[in-house]
Amino acid sequence: MVHGPGTLVAGRYRLLERIGRGGFGVVWRARDERLGRRVAAKQLLPPAGAGGSDLGERGLREARFAARVAHPSAVAVYDAAHDGDCSWIIMELVPGRPLNALVREHGPLSPRQAAWVGLQVLGALRAAHAAGVVHRDVKPGNVLIARRRVVLADFGIAALAGEPALPRSGVVPGAPAYTAPERARGEPAVPASDLWSLGATLFYAVEGHRPYLGPGPAAIVRAILTGEPVPPCHAGPLAPVITGLMRREIDARLTAPQAAVMLWRVLDRAPGRAAVSRTGARRPRAPRPRGPEHRRMR
Structure with missing residues (x-):
C-alpha cells in the first residue's frame, strides 16, 4: 500500500x-x-x-x-x-526540532542551555531505567527541543536492562558516535551506557561536532574503544559533567544522581541564576529552534 x-x-x-x-x-x-x-x-x-x-x-x-x-x-x-x-x-506530536538540526542551523548551545537540556534528558533516562528500560540510542537526533520542553524520542532499539547488545547480525544498533565503549565491545546494555551517550550528546551540543572523529563508523568505534575524545573547548563549567559521563570504565563513570547535582550547579552559577529553582515554577527556557531565542541564554 x-x-x-x-x-x-x-x-x-x-x-x-x-x-x-x-x-x-x-x-x-x-x-x-x-x-x-x-x-x-x-x-x-x-x-x-x-x-x-x-x-x-x-x-x-x-x-x-x-x-x-x-x-x-x-x-x-x-x-x-x-x-x-x-x-x-x-x-x-512534539512541536519542536531535533537538537542536531538546531545546532547545525544556529550553532552550539551555551553551557547553561546544554545543562538545562541535559537535566531534562537525564530525567527521562532515570524514569526509563527505573522501569527497567535502557534506551540504547541517546543522540542529538533523538533529543527534541520545544518551546519550554525537551523530549527524548525513539525507543525503537530500547532493551530491558541486561539484555545482550548484539543482535544476530553482530552489528551494535544505534549511532556509532554515541555508542558507549561497553556496548561497542558487545557487552550487555546497562543504564550507564545511556549516560555515556548523554555525555557525548552534551559534548555535541556545546562543541558542534562529535567527541570522536573518523572517516567512517568502523574508525569511530575503534577510536571509542582505544582512544580519547577530542577535548571540549567551549564546555566551560559543563566540561566535568561531560568527561565524567564519558569515562570508558562503567565503575568510574558519573551516576545519574551525581550528574544531576553537577548539572544543577552549572545552572546555579551561570548568569541569570535567579530564574533557576528546583521547586519554583520559573525555570530557564529550553533553547528554541530560532536564532534570537537560541542565543538568549548565552
Whole structure:
C-alpha cells in the first residue's frame, strides 16, 4: 500500500505530511479522527537487508517499552496499529526540532542551555531505567527541543536492562558516535551506557561536532574503544559533567544522581541564576529552534 497525505491508517489516523525519516521508520504528522487531535504516526521500516515479517512484533515491543516510561521529557505513546502490511506507532506530536538540526542551523548551545537540556534528558533516562528500560540510542537526533520542553524520542532499539547488545547480525544498533565503549565491545546494555551517550550528546551540543572523529563508523568505534575524545573547548563549567559521563570504565563513570547535582550547579552559577529553582515554577527556557531565542541564554 502506498501511503501519502490523506491516507487513513488503521481506520483512524489521517496522514497529513511527512516530518522525518530514520533507519527504522518514517514519521508523519497525522490527525486522530476519533479524538480530533494531532499526533505523530511512525511507519516502521525493516532495517537494510532485513525482511518485514517481524515489524508488527518490533512495533509492539517499541510501543511497550516507551509506554513504560512516564516522564514529561519522554515522548508519550498512544497506540500501536497494524494496517495492511505496515506497522505503525502513534505518539504525541512534539512541536519542536531535533537538537542536531538546531545546532547545525544556529550553532552550539551555551553551557547553561546544554545543562538545562541535559537535566531534562537525564530525567527521562532515570524514569526509563527505573522501569527497567535502557534506551540504547541517546543522540542529538533523538533529543527534541520545544518551546519550554525537551523530549527524548525513539525507543525503537530500547532493551530491558541486561539484555545482550548484539543482535544476530553482530552489528551494535544505534549511532556509532554515541555508542558507549561497553556496548561497542558487545557487552550487555546497562543504564550507564545511556549516560555515556548523554555525555557525548552534551559534548555535541556545546562543541558542534562529535567527541570522536573518523572517516567512517568502523574508525569511530575503534577510536571509542582505544582512544580519547577530542577535548571540549567551549564546555566551560559543563566540561566535568561531560568527561565524567564519558569515562570508558562503567565503575568510574558519573551516576545519574551525581550528574544531576553537577548539572544543577552549572545552572546555579551561570548568569541569570535567579530564574533557576528546583521547586519554583520559573525555570530557564529550553533553547528554541530560532536564532534570537537560541542565543538568549548565552
